[in-house]
Amino acid sequence: MSIFSSRLFQQTVTYVLLLFLAFVFLFPFYVIGRNALMTRREITAAGWTWLPAEPQIENLTNLFNDPLAPMATGLRNSFLIAITDLILQMVLASMAGYGLARIPYRWRNLVFYMLIATIMIPGAVTFIPKYVIVASLGWVNTLQGLIIPNAFNVFATFIFRQFYLNFPQELEDAGRVDGMNYWQVYRYIVLPNSRSVFAALGALTFIGSWNSFVWPLVIGQNQSSWTVQIVLSTFMTAQTINLPALFMGAAVAVVPLLILFFIFQRYISQGVTFSGIKG
Amino acid sequence: MTTRNMTTFPVSLRQNRWRTALTFWGFVGPMVLGVIIFTYIPVIWGLILSLFEARATIEPTKFVGLENYLFLLNDEKFLLSLRTVGVFTIFIVPITCAFALLLALLVNNVTRGKAFFRSVFFIPTACSYVIASLVWKMSLFNGLRYGVANAFMNIAFDAPAVDWIGTVSPPYYWLVLVSVRLWLQVGLYMIIFLAALQDIPQELYDAAHVDGASKGWQVFRNITLPGIRNALVAVILLNLIAAFQAFDEFYNIMGGGAAGGGAGGGNAFLARTPLVYLYSIAFGGRDYGRGSAGAFILAAIVMTITVLQGRLFGFGRSEA
Numbered sequence: 001m002s003i004f005s006s007r008l009f010q011q012t013v014t015y016v017l018l019l020f021l022a023f024v025f026l027f028p029f030y031v032i033g034r035n036a037l038m039t040r041r042e043i044t045a046a047g048w049t050w051l052p053a054e055p056q057i058e059n060l061t062n063l064f065n066d067p068l069a070p071m072a073t074g075l076r077n078s079f080l081i082a083i084t085d086l087i088l089q090m091v092l093a094s095m096a097g098y099g100l101a102r103i104p105y106r107w108r109n110l111v112f113y114m115l116i117a118t119i120m121i122p123g124a125v126t127f128i129p130k131y132v133i134v135a136s137l138g139w140v141n142t143l144q145g146l147i148i149p150n151a152f153n154v155f156a157t158f159i160f161r162q163f164y165l166n167f168p169q170e171l172e173d174a175g176r177v178d179g180m181n182y183w184q185v186y187r188y189i190v191l192p193n194s195r196s197v198f199a200a201l202g203a204l205t206f207i208g209s210w211n212s213f214v215w216p217l218v219i220g221q222n223q224s225s226w227t228v229q230i231v232l233s234t235f236m237t238a239q240t241i242n243l244p245a246l247f248m249g250a251a252v253a254v255v256p257l258l259i260l261f262f263i264f265q266r267y268i269s270q271g272v273t274f275s276g277i278k279g
Numbered sequence: 280m281t282t283r284n285m286t287t288f289p290v291s292l293r294q295n296r297w298r299t300a301l302t303f304w305g306f307v308g309p310m311v312l313g314v315i316i317f318t319y320i321p322v323i324w325g326l327i328l329s330l331f332e333a334r335a336t337i338e339p340t341k342f343v344g345l346e347n348y349l350f351l352l353n354d355e356k357f358l359l360s361l362r363t364v365g366v367f368t369i370f371i372v373p374i375t376c377a378f379a380l381l382l383a384l385l386v387n388n389v390t391r392g393k394a395f396f397r398s399v400f401f402i403p404t405a406c407s408y409v410i411a412s413l414v415w416k417m418s419l420f421n422g423l424r425y426g427v428a429n430a431f432m433n434i435a436f437d438a439p440a441v442d443w444i445g446t447v448s449p450p451y452y453w454l455v456l457v458s459v460r461l462w463l464q465v466g467l468y469m470i471i472f473l474a475a476l477q478d479i480p481q482e483l484y485d486a487a488h489v490d491g492a493s494k495g496w497q498v499f500r501n502i503t504l505p506g507i508r509n510a511l512v513a514v515i516l517l518n519l520i521a522a523f524q525a526f527d528e529f530y531n532i533m534g535g536g537a538a539g540g541g542a543g544g545g546n547a548f549l550a551r552t553p554l555v556y557l558y559s560i561a562f563g564g565r566d567y568g569r570g571s572a573g574a575f576i577l578a579a580i581v582m583t584i585t586v587l588q589g590r591l592f593g594f595g596r597s598e599a
Binding site: 011014015017018021022025026028029031032035043044045046047048092093095096098099100103104105106108111114115118120121122123125126127128129130131132133135136148149151152154157181182183186207210211213214217218229232233236237241243246247250253254257258260261262265268269272273 | 296299300302303304305306307309310311313314316317318319320321322324325328337382385386388389390392395396398399400401402403404405406407408409410411412413414415416417418419423424425427430431433434462466467470471474520523524526527530531534545554557558561562567570571574575577578581582585
């Protein structure tokens with residue numbers, strides 16, 4: 001048996017490859033941190049230095065004082081939008097999913113198909129007509145214009161429906177026997193037992209709305225309604241570029257999500273696997 | 280649909296039936312209302328707008344029939360944007376699928392540190408296209424000598440600085456655009472593949488071993504590949520749909536196009552996707568009629584591809 005086919009050799013090659021790839025994948029995050037803590041001169045110097053001579057914490061205050069980057073407003077808007085969207089999407093989708101799975105209404109399959117058909121419509125392609133509707137409601141440059149049109153998540157409804165179809169019927173029947181109506185069964189039996197679906201879809205929803213770009217770009221035309229992504233996108237193309245503050249801005253915008261990601265990683269993988277099932 | 284839906288209930292109790300209907304709409308009504316207002320009505324209104332002249336106003340002003348569609352189908356810039364996104368798709372979809380599968384196989388095969396590597400490749404999912412574009416444009420592929428790629432090339436090969444984004448020929452900007460999306464998305468698809476790989480029963484591999492299928496390639500072809508077939512089809516489809524609607528990284532790295540828009544003209548003339556072009560028509564040029572017509576052309580293309588791919592791979596048979 002040659003050395004190349006031995007198990008040890010294969011494992012070694014795999015690990016070397018994986019470690020190299022891990023380095024490459026983490027590198028962009030490292031660059032954000034490195035540049036966020038360097039002076040402009042250090043960033044633009046010829047050659048390559050791995051770490052700043054002295055971490056420039058004041059880049060953070062410079063960022064929040066830069067009139068070209070209304071970071072405080074952007075962070076506030078992004079938090080408000082992501083949290084509200086999260087709550088609305090989860091409440092509306094789980095309710096609809098439960099109704100479609102469990103309430104024996106005559107036309108419920110028709111309603112289900114009417115909802116599910118919209119998944120086929122490519123999301124980003126509807127943004128112009130959707131803008132037209134939102135504009136006619138007078139919602140351009142408003143938070144409700146940024147939140148409400150995205151509150152109705154048909155994909156999440158589909159996942160919730162699947163989950164509730166497989167929910168142990170006996171538990172619900174027990175509640176029904178005790179005289180509970182559908183609302184009470186939903187509130188006191190079904191909801192407490194669907195935490196993992198909420199965590200999986202909720203984490204994906206939050207990431208999605210925090211990171212979304214097209215819709216905030218179209219609706220948030222005034223600085224006061226910019227999200228953090230729009231702030232960074234604009235800052236990037238500003239005439240005078242404050243490089244350290246720009247990267248500090250990227251760090252400030254990505255760190256909350258990295259923390260969220262580590263806490264909810266298990267659920268996020270689950271949510272992603274759902275979307276694989278969907279496809 | 281499952282037969283479980285066919286729950287029967289006493290028809291004689293009419294009141295009960297009304298109550299059921301009321302409860303149903305209580306649960307499902309808000310979602311249906313929202314989908315009607317923010318999906319169905321926009322699609323219908325968009326269809327109407329696309330048949331009218333609607334410039335600098337969101338109201339249809341003059342009926343023009345298919346003129347907006349004909350204009351776009353003869354508009355060189357629009358056709359070029361379709362070609363651009365076609366080229367992009369041809370690169371990004373196979374590369375992402377192959378790389379995601381490779382990562383999944385590697386991660387699945389190690390005994391120690393599985394969770395660590397899995398996390399590392401999955402983390403970019405938490406990063407936005409804007410932030411990734413920022414890092415790629417302002418640091419990794421910055422055209423000045425302090426850009427990471429240039430610094431590396433300089434140290435390793437003493438090569439001069441290259442303008443990665445603005446060079447027309449050779450089109451280095453494809454390297455930038457493909458790598459940024461690859462980095463952002465590949466971990467996501469790796470997770471889907473990993474889930475599929477873990478569902479393949481170990482006995483199949485054991486049996487193959489007994490049968491003497493010792494070559495890795497044989498095992499991969501006859502056991503692994505059939506086992507992840509559904510996941511592969513899903514990944515290709517998700518990838519295709521996403522690539523055709525590419526906007527964020529093109530807008531932020533190449534610029535938004537000359538007709539206004541925050542990111543200025545930039546290098547948009549080099550590589551502009553249909554969505555970026557339609558954005559500049561609708562929001563730069565405030566021409567909602569043509570913008571809507573373009574949206575429907577793009578929607579038609581994406582849906583045709585979806586259906587075609589479904590036919591090709593026998594899709595939709597296995598409803599989850």
